[in-house]
C-alpha cells in the first residue's frame with residue numbers, strides 16, 4: 001500500500017513538473033505559433049510610448065472598488081499604423097513597390113460606407129495604394145464575381161476585401177471563392193480558417209477584428225494563458241476566429257450564442273470576456289466577474305440625428321455598468337474598431353512582402 005502511495009506521489013509530481021515545463025515551452029513558442037508575420041509583434045515596439053492607463057496593468061480578481069482601465073484602441077492602432085508606414089516606405093525605397101488593397105462595396109449601408117471610408121483613409125496615410133470599387137445594391141452576382149476575379153489577377157493588388165454584409169440576393173460563398181487565398185487579407189477563406197483552427201499549422205492571414213482583440217490584450221499586459229475566456233457570438237468572421245485565437249494563446253474558451261442557457265452565468269465565470277453578438281448593451285454588470293477584462297467588438301449603428309452621419313455606434317457591453325466591475329475595458333468607439341483597420345493594413349503589408357519576397 002505504502003509503496004503504491006509513494007509511486008503515486010512521484011508520478012503526480014512528475015506529471016506536474018512535465019506540465020509546468022510544457023506550459024513554459026508553450027509560452028516560449030507562442031511567437032512561433034503566431035508567426036511573426038501573422039501578428040504584429042508580441043513585444044512592445046521600440047517607439048511605443050505607454051499611456052498612464054496602460055502603465056497600470058489590469059489586475060484580475062480585483063475587488064471592483066476602482067473603475068476599470070480603458071484600453072485605448074485608437075492610440076494602440078495609431079502606433080501600429082506608424083510602424084506600417086515606416087515599413088511601406090522602406091519597401092518603396094528598396095524595390096520601388098508599395099502594397100495595394102482593393103475594397104469592394106456593394107450597396108448603400110451607411111455604416112459600411114463609413115468603415116470603407118476609414119479603411120481607404122488609413123491606407124492613404126500609410127502609403128498603401130487603395131482601389132475602391134463600388135457597385136449598386138441591385139447589381140448581379142456576376143458583376144461582383146468579375147470585380148473580385150480581376151483584382152485577383154492584378155499583380156499590384158495584394159489584398160482584396162469584400163465588405164460584408166452583402167445584399168440578400170448575392171451568394172457570399174461563391175463571391176469569396178473567386179478571391180485568391182494569397183490575397184485574402186480578411187482571413188475568411190476556408191483554408192485560412194482551417195489552418196487557424198489546426199495545431200502546427202499557420203494561416204496566411206488572421207481575420208482583422210479577432211487579431212485586433214488579441215493585440216489589445218497583449219499590448220495591455222493582460223495574460224491570456226490559463227485564463228477562462230468567454231466569447232459571446234460564434235460567427236465565421238468574428239466569434240469563431242476569436243475563440244480559435246484565444247485557444248492558440250492557451251486560454252480555456254467557452255462560446256456563448258443565442259441558444260445558450262444562462263449566458264450571463266457562464267460569462268460571469270470569465271477572466272476575459274469578448275463580446276461579439278451585435279446586440280446593443282447585452283452585457284450588463286451581472287454578467288461580469290469583478291476584475292474581468294472586457295473586449296467589446298460589437299458596433300451596432302443606432303439612429304442619432306444629432307451625429308455627423310445620422311447614426312452612432314453602440315457596443316455589446318453596457319459600458320457605464322461594466323466600468324464599475326471590470327478591471328479593463330475597451331470603449332465603443334475607440335476600441336476594437338480602429339484596431340481592425342490597423343490589422344487590415346498589417347495583413348496587406350505582409351501580403352505584399354510575401355508577393356515580392358521582401359523581408
Ligand SMILES: NC(=O)C1=CN([C@@H]2O[C@H](COP(=O)(O)OP(=O)(O)OC[C@H]3O[C@@H](n4cnc5c(N)ncnc54)[C@H](OP(=O)(O)O)[C@@H]3O)[C@@H](O)[C@H]2O)C=CC1
Nearest residue numbers: 209233234235238257258276277278297298299336337340
Ligand atoms: N469593431 C469591429 O471592428 C468589428 C465589429 N463587428 C461587429 O461585431 C458584431 C458581431 O458581428 P458578426 O459576428 O458579424 O454578427 P452576426 O450577426 O453574424 O453574429 C452574431 C453572433 O452573436 C450571437 N448572438 C446574437 N445575439 C445573441 C444573444 N442575445 N446572446 C448570445 N449570443 C448572441 C449569434 O448567435 P447564433 O450563432 O446562435 O445566431 C451569432 O453567433 C456586430 O455588431 C458587428 O458590427 C464586426 C466586425 C468587426
Ligand SMILES: Nc1nc(=O)c2c([nH]1)NC[C@@H]1CN(c3ccc(C(=O)N[C@@H](CCC(=O)O)C(=O)O)cc3)C=[N+]21
Nearest residue numbers: 114115118162163164165186299333334335337338340
Ligand atoms: N469584409 C469585411 N471585413 C471587415 O473587417 C468588416 C466587414 N466586412 N463588415 C463590417 C465589419 C465591421 N467593421 C468595422 C471596421 C471599422 C470600425 C471602426 O473604424 N470603428 C470606429 C468608428 C467608426 C466611425 O467613424 O463611426 C471605432 O470603433 O472607433 C468598425 C467596424 C469591419 N467589418
Ligand SMILES: [Mg+2]
Nearest residue numbers: 164165235237
Ligand atoms: Mg452576419
